Amino acid sequence: MSIRAITEEDIKNLEILAAKYPERRSALLPMLHYVQSIQGMVSPAGIQTCAKVLDLTPAEVAAVATFYTMFKRFPMGKHHIGVCTNTLCALLGGDELWKELTDTLGIGHDETTVEGLFTIERIECQAACTVAPVVTVNWEFMDSMTPKSLRELIEKLKLGAPVQSTRGVQITSISDSERLLAGFNDGKYSDSPLADDSMLAGLRVAKQRNMSAPAGKGVK
Amino acid sequence: MALTPVLTAHWDDPKSFEIESYKKYGGYVALSNSLKMTPDEVIGIVKDSGLRGRGGAGFPTGMKWSFVPQNDGKEHYLVVNADESEPGACKDIPLMLANPHSLVEGVAIASYAIRASKAFIYIRGEVPHAIRRVMNAVEQAYAAGFLGKNIQGSGFNLDIVVHAGAGAYICGEETALLDSLEGRRGQPRLKPPFPAVAGLYASPTVVNNVETLASVPAIILNGADWFKSMGTEKSPGFKLFAVSGHVNRPGIFEAALGTTMSELLDYAGGMRKGSKLKFWIPGGSSVPMLTPEHIDIPMTYEDLSAAGTMLGTGTPMMFDHTTSVVKAVSRWLEFYKHESCGKCTPCREGTYWITGILEKFEHGKGKEEELSVINDVCGQIAGRSFCALGDAAATPFPGAMKYFADEFRDATRIAADASFPPSATTIFDKAGV
Amino acid sequence: MTLTSDNKQTKTDNLITATIDGIQVQVPKGTLIIRAAERMGTFVPRFCDHPALAPVAACRMCLVEIEGMPKPQPSCAIPLTEGMVVKTQMTSKVAEDAQAGVMEFLLINHPLDCPVCDKGGECPLQNQAMTAGRAESRFEIEKRTFPKPIELSTEILLDRERCVECARCTRFSEEIAGDPFIELLERGAKQQVGIATDEPFNSYFSGNTVQICPVGALTSSSYRFRSRPFDLVSVPTTCEHCASGCSLRTDYRRETVMRRLAWEDPEVNEDWNCDKGRFAFTYLKTNRLTQPKVRTKDGTQVDALWPDAIDFAAKGLKEANGKVAVLLGGRLTMEDAYAYSKFARLALGTNDIDFRNRVNSAEELDFLGNFVAGSAGSVTYADLEKAKDVVLVNFEPEEESPIVFLRLRKAVAKSKINIIAIAPYLSRGLEKINAEVVATKPGDEAKVIRGLNIAQESIILVGERAAASPGTLSAVLEAAEKTNSKLSWIPRRAGERGAIEVGALPNLLPGARPVTETSARSEVGAIWGVNASDIPNKPGKNHAEIIQAALNGEVKALIIAGLDVLDSPDPQALGQAINAVDFVITLGIQENSLTRYANVSLPVAPVTEKSGTFINWEGRPRPFGRAISSTNALTDARVLAMLAESLGFEFGLQTIEELRQELSSFGNWTGKKIEKPVVKEVGALETSPSTAILSTWNLLLDDGALQKGEEHLAGTQRTAVAHMSEKTAADHKLENDDKVIISNARGSITIKLEIIEMVNDVVWIPANNHDSKVKSKLGAKEGDIVTIQRGNF
Numbered sequence A: 001m002s003i004r005a006i007t008e009e010d011i012k013n014l015e016i017l018a019a020k021y022p023e024r025r026s027a028l029l030p031m032l033h034y035v036q037s038i039q040g041m042v043s044p045a046g047i048q049t050c051a052k053v054l055d056l057t058p059a060e061v062a063a064v065a066t067f068y069t070m071f072k073r074f075p076m077g078k079h080h081i082g083v084c085t086n087t088l089c090a091l092l093g094g095d096e097l098w099k100e101l102t103d104t105l106g107i108g109h110d111e112t113t114v115e116g117l118f119t120i121e122r123i124e125c126q127a128a129c130t131v132a133p134v135v136t137v138n139w140e141f142m143d144s145m146t147p148k149s150l151r152e153l154i155e156k157l158k159l160g161a162p163v164q165s166t167r168g169v170q171i172t173s174i175s176d177s178e179r180l181l182a183g184f185n186d187g188k189y190s191d192s193p194l195a196d197d198s199m200l201a202g203l204r205v206a207k208q209r210n211m212s213a214p215a216g217k218g219v220k
Numbered sequence B: 001m002a003l004t005p006v007l008t009a010h011w012d013d014p015k016s017f018e019i020e021s022y023k024k025y026g027g028y029v030a031l032s033n034s035l036k037m038t039p040d041e042v043i044g045i046v047k048d049s050g051l052r053g054r055g056g057a058g059f060p061t062g063m064k065w066s067f068v069p070q071n072d073g074k075e076h077y078l079v080v081n082a083d084e085s086e087p088g089a090c091k092d093i094p095l096m097l098a099n100p101h102s103l104v105e106g107v108a109i110a111s112y113a114i115r116a117s118k119a120f121i122y123i124r125g126e127v128p129h130a131i132r133r134v135m136n137a138v139e140q141a142y143a144a145g146f147l148g149k150n151i152q153g154s155g156f157n158l159d160i161v162v163h164a165g166a167g168a169y170i171c172g173e174e175t176a177l178l179d180s181l182e183g184r185r186g187q188p189r190l191k192p193p194f195p196a197v198a199g200l201y202a203s204p205t206v207v208n209n210v211e212t213l214a215s216v217p218a219i220i221l222n223g224a225d226w227f228k229s230m231g232t233e234k235s236p237g238f239k240l241f242a243v244s245g246h247v248n249r250p251g252i253f254e255a256a257l258g259t260t261m262s263e264l265l266d267y268a269g270g271m272r273k274g275s276k277l278k279f280w281i282p283g284g285s286s287v288p289m290l291t292p293e294h295i296d297i298p299m300t301y302e303d304l305s306a307a308g309t310m311l312g313t314g315t316p317m318m319f320d321h322t323t324s325v326v327k328a329v330s331r332w333l334e335f336y337k338h339e340s341c342g343k344c345t346p347c348r349e350g351t352y353w354i355t356g357i358l359e360k361f362e363h364g365k366g367k368e369e370e371l372s373v374i375n376d377v378c379g380q381i382a383g384r385s386f387c388a389l390g391d392a393a394a395t396p397f398p399g400a401m402k403y404f405a406d407e408f409r410d411a412t413r414i415a416a417d418a419s420f421p422p423s424a425t426t427i428f429d430k431a432g433v
Numbered sequence C: 001m002t003l004t005s006d007n008k009q010t011k012t013d014n015l016i017t018a019t020i021d022g023i024q025v026q027v028p029k030g031t032l033i034i035r036a037a038e039r040m041g042t043f044v045p046r047f048c049d050h051p052a053l054a055p056v057a058a059c060r061m062c063l064v065e066i067e068g069m070p071k072p073q074p075s076c077a078i079p080l081t082e083g084m085v086v087k088t089q090m091t092s093k094v095a096e097d098a099q100a101g102v103m104e105f106l107l108i109n110h111p112l113d114c115p116v117c118d119k120g121g122e123c124p125l126q127n128q129a130m131t132a133g134r135a136e137s138r139f140e141i142e143k144r145t146f147p148k149p150i151e152l153s154t155e156i157l158l159d160r161e162r163c164v165e166c167a168r169c170t171r172f173s174e175e176i177a178g179d180p181f182i183e184l185l186e187r188g189a190k191q192q193v194g195i196a197t198d199e200p201f202n203s204y205f206s207g208n209t210v211q212i213c214p215v216g217a218l219t220s221s222s223y224r225f226r227s228r229p230f231d232l233v234s235v236p237t238t239c240e241h242c243a244s245g246c247s248l249r250t251d252y253r254r255e256t257v258m259r260r261l262a263w264e265d266p267e268v269n270e271d272w273n274c275d276k277g278r279f280a281f282t283y284l285k286t287n288r289l290t291q292p293k294v295r296t297k298d299g300t301q302v303d304a305l306w307p308d309a310i311d312f313a314a315k316g317l318k319e320a321n322g323k324v325a326v327l328l329g330g331r332l333t334m335e336d337a338y339a340y341s342k343f344a345r346l347a348l349g350t351n352d353i354d355f356r357n358r359v360n361s362a363e364e365l366d367f368l369g370n371f372v373a374g375s376a377g378s379v380t381y382a383d384l385e386k387a388k389d390v391v392l393v394n395f396e397p398e399e400e401s402p403i404v405f406l407r408l409r410k411a412v413a414k415s416k417i418n419i420i421a422i423a424p425y426l427s428r429g430l431e432k433i434n435a436e437v438v439a440t441k442p443g444d445e446a447k448v449i450r451g452l453n454i455a456q457e458s459i460i461l462v463g464e465r466a467a468a469s470p471g472t473l474s475a476v477l478e479a480a481e482k483t484n485s486k487l488s489w490i491p492r493r494a495g496e497r498g499a500i501e502v503g504a505l506p507n508l509l510p511g512a513r514p515v516t517e518t519s520a521r522s523e524v525g526a527i528w529g530v531n532a533s534d535i536p537n538k539p540g541k542n543h544a545e546i547i548q549a550a551l552n553g554e555v556k557a558l559i560i561a562g563l564d565v566l567d568s569p570d571p572q573a574l575g576q577a578i579n580a581v582d583f584v585i586t587l588g589i590q591e592n593s594l595t596r597y598a599n600v601s602l603p604v605a606p607v608t609e610k611s612g613t614f615i616n617w618e619g620r621p622r623p624f625g626r627a628i629s630s631t632n633a634l635t636d637a638r639v640l641a642m643l644a645e646s647l648g649f650e651f652g653l654q655t656i657e658e659l660r661q662e663l664s665s666f667g668n669w670t671g672k673k674i675e676k677p678v679v680k681e682v683g684a685l686e687t688s689p690s691t692a693i694l695s696t697w698n699l700l701l702d703d704g705a706l707q708k709g710e711e712h713l714a715g716t717q718r719t720a721v722a723h724m725s726e727k728t729a730a731d732h733k734l735e736n737d738d739k740v741i742i743s744n745a746r747g748s749i750t751i752k753l754e755i756i757e758m759v760n761d762v763v764w765i766p767a768n769n770h771d772s773k774v775k776s777k778l779g780a781k782e783g784d785i786v787t788i789q790r791g792n793f
Ligand SMILES: Cc1cc2nc3c(=O)[nH]c(=O)nc-3n(C[C@H](O)[C@H](O)[C@H](O)COP(=O)(O)O)c2cc1C
Pocket: B052, B053, B054, B055, B056, B057, B058, B059, B061, B064, B081, B082, B083, B084, B085, B086, B169, B170, B171, B172, B173, B174, B175, B207, B208, B209, B210, B212, B213, B387, B388, B389
């Protein structure tokens, strides 16, 4: 796997990010997301580049890059798959899902399959406990997974078949997700499905049981 | 008490996240109203409403805003804490997904009140779907003239930057969040100075939770008394309760504060078939657990605190009789170890130590005397760490020992998986479906 | 030569009263609890706390109980306030338990390898574990381990498992040195200190991190495993390298210096020193001269006994018949320089003495005589710290006087201070003190100063390179007067300021007395026991004139001492001069090309083997004692005394006490001063399409003679590159990373080009790094014209 070099165009994009903030250094996390989107990792060259753009030392950038779990110091595969193994998800099935995933792909935490398609990670609570157990593909959520649905997911991804995230967009690559996280809006905000059962659970009960907030003077 | 959908009232609208839908239900009127008041009048209403921070600590929001010095000639900043990473907490992300405009409007009103012309929404990096929706809501609000220069002809300017984190629970701690937003390692800052005096870029800054801010437009629109007509005196208003775990209908339930867990459990369809509630945690893994006997305690800041726990994020996790407490606690400690920022000794070393011991217990290999070592170590962290993450890490074990000491003793002989087969705890069937 | 102390009495209305461990204390407002407790003799254990660094309260070792607060609080971060009631571990179980708990945590992952650790015996962790730790470990799981050790630079090593993450090193590097090349990496239990890939910890101040590391995590390659603290004998010394005047602690064992550390001196170097001062002492080990040598008739040099060598030298001097001149280097102690000054006048009857073995000028001589001599304390470190406006002229603080640099940085961090630098470009050091550069071609300094709007009551600091640019020193004096500014001249070498005060110059007698003033001569004569008329009344020859006179036979013998030929403004001319005279006496500590050429070579004591005084740039005396006394090495003064007696003069100065006594009797000169220089500016020289103006200065770490033999330190030198502006490079058809050949009639230097923002038509190269040896290869000085060509790949 060769890491793509950082181009003049990339530097321009990094400059765009830096210009968004009252103090340029604030753009460091977005910039590292950007580096990750083009290199599949935060490489030493990526660190050097960010340091140069922000007038920091490479050590200062490395200090930041190594602090955050999402930044990887090894080349990721095309898809990043996370399985939440924090307590609630783990107990409700996350541990099984993790076992299923490692067995299927034959790799472990923070490892990449040889053909470079998948990197897998045990991840912490994703703020999706109501749809546990949760799996993420390129950080797009796959809610309420089962070993069977996970196997099917992997198969589809291997085949390049379309996969729709239950809360997010159709799966493309970790690179696309990272670009969004850097701050470059992909405009796909309405591609996500509507509010799901768990999000609507309370509203439905309220409607069934005729419950509502007291009437206010406002229109809400 | 009853369900009180306000923030969630229109989530079943297929376009709930679009500005037209939001406006259809009265969106952005509160902003227009606010801009006709003085900033202090806005702060006054929020103060009167008694709204308390929904990020976990429950600090009165209006009071927080009033701490920001006025006419100091400095930039002020509003920073939205959308880092929701507390185990069990899952309300801010759905809120941003379904109703991002309530947040954007809340941000605009709060910024006006604290005289900020720049706001940042710091969203944890692992939720691109929510980031998209918020990015879009911000863009739509600019296009509609609710953000940008001279909003609604009021002379008030506001820019919002949507900023993604990169995976670090500690960045939910407000000062660590500020360091992270400044492009540094997300380690908490020494206080004082407090953010209200010297926060982002050493300027006066208010950090508020997503739900806190999203609640503001409804308060401005309907008034403080309306808000106070829900909940209790010390815990007024509505709140998003996200109920998860071994319940039939996990999900988000917006109800008045003071609603009991048994009511919430009822809304959530009760515990799953054939199961009994074993223990539950009212608001994230950082608050002590409770048992079925506490299920009728009203979910308020004061009542839960009297019961020796906290409302926290108000997102109850419900575990049934199939659950191994040892495994649950061990996993939480693993989380705190993974997320400890490393700055202070007690948290960094203490979580490393406890996790090591608990792992042995999980495999049935603990030694009885080690239980008191863990207990001591928790005591050596609690109250001595730099920030509340350390305190949080010292919470699950003593909390669990209070009710389930025997289970830990059993774990000196029997592995957690033997006592509590995972196949029973998982929510899918044996075929993995 | 006295200095006024700047310590003002703290006003009483700034005091607060509080209680610590039941005892009432009064301390200035803002005093941290940990320091207040210290004042009353209670040491609260600590790791991350360091008085010079901003509090972080990270290690949690210093927790104490404060009445009214539910949790124990970090005493290192909380100021004592009026009425506060504090209980430390001495009286509070809460505090004692909290500290014991933290200590236990710190030890769980510590390797407990004290027996093989450099820090063993002087380790705060070890010491505090004894007082606050448990006897037995309750930690039974696997310790965190790291492969050991990692090289942060060639000089600094890190054993990560010993680290307690107090971040003193990283905070020092960022806050104090401005070199955030080491940082905390990773998170949580994996957190560790480290560097970025391909960027080592090459900070001039890196050694300080070893000193402030409270455990044995950071060690220096040069000292690692070499000795145990309890085998060492420590003596306070003064650094012999630059004019900053750092107090050092020299640790030796069996008459060998093992290491040097910064010795705290709040008025000068505070807690710090630079890596040159810390590590560059191994030169003492090589080529030491221990025996006098004389050249026989057949031209060979043979060992001689002291009396014979002295007689031989005296004979040579007599034969020169009054045509003797004295050339000195800038590293003599004040006492030794004084002996030369006296010897020249008394025994040789000449004012032909000059210590300025570096770029110098007649204008500078007047400047030193008029302004510098006797100006002790005109600017102090404390003044720098309080300054509002500072102007730097031909002076690179970080390279030329690192402690001045640190103090300016401190001032910049503390308050709004405007620093303007008259320099060809914004160097890294200038950038770190937020200086604004007035991009100036070498030669144009005087013009720029005259055109500059200098704020009233500024501080003007001018470096030794000003002598290369005619008119600059005159302009600086003029500017200082006009703006009511304080002025200070900051030389590079430790001995220069002292040499001026004692008159090791052709125009000055000791105590800033002009040789031309009769009353000056009679005052000096009175002390020396001679008549005013016995002291020559005309200014002597300066450095350049002495060389010229040697070449044309006016000078027949030279006494050369403490001088490195390669430091000379023109090593080649000096070599020719030495060749031309009949008789050469050298005094030095090491054998080198010069001593090998001498008719008489006399060994003298290095700084470690004698007492002495350096006068730092402020004019502050920095006396030091003898560290190693077993050798019989003689001071220059003792040797000169012998020589004077052999020549039949009553010289005195047999002991250092006697010498200091005599020096102190001079007092201040109140008479007429030497006229200030009024030299017209010449301006930068014209360049042609193939030439550029040379700019050059010595980097702190370079190939200087006193840095020899310390390869670990040498490994942290900055890489030598040439700098040009984009336009100048383009004019010469050069691109970044090209090799450029810089030459003149004498020779050439080939070096990599790095284009930066700087003044046009100028090429900058380091004076003495790697192949960039400006003096030996080009014999050029700043402002000279050099030819530029593109080199081959
Ligand atoms: C370790 C830790 C994690 C936290 N995480 C969050 C979070 O994800 N979201 C949040 O709003 N508050 C979080 N908090 C609380 C914040 O520090 C802060 O109190 C809150 O954002 C203030 O907003 P509020 O007053 O609107 O509640 C966290 C606190 C700690 C100590």
